Amino acid sequence: MGKSRDANDERYRERERRDKDYRKQLPGEDEDPLPPPVEPIHVEEKPKRNDPCPCGSGKKYKLCCGK
Numbered sequence: 001m002g003k004s005r006d007a008n009d010e011r012y013r014e015r016e017r018r019d020k021d022y023r024k025q026l027p028g029e030d031e032d033p034l035p036p037p038v039e040p041i042h043v044e045e046k047p048k049r050n051d052p053c054p055c056g057s058g059k060k061y062k063l064c065c066g067k
């Protein structure tokens with residue numbers, strides 16, 4: 001009965017091979033597209049000259065640390 005089993009094995013392998021070929025056509029899922037370069041966000045908190053000074057003196061910035 002070994003022969004018939006070999007035949008089945010052959011058929012099974014054939015199907016597996018076709019399955020692999022089919023899967024090769026699909027786009028790979030393990031390859032992520034490179035993310036776009038991200039520019040570092042440079043946030044500079046610059047108080048306006050007429051705003052209260054951030055140092056907490058209560059004076060306008062232009063009359064305090066903004067001099």
Ligand SMILES: [Zn+2]
Pocket residue numbers: 053054055056057064065066
């Ligand atoms: Zn100040």
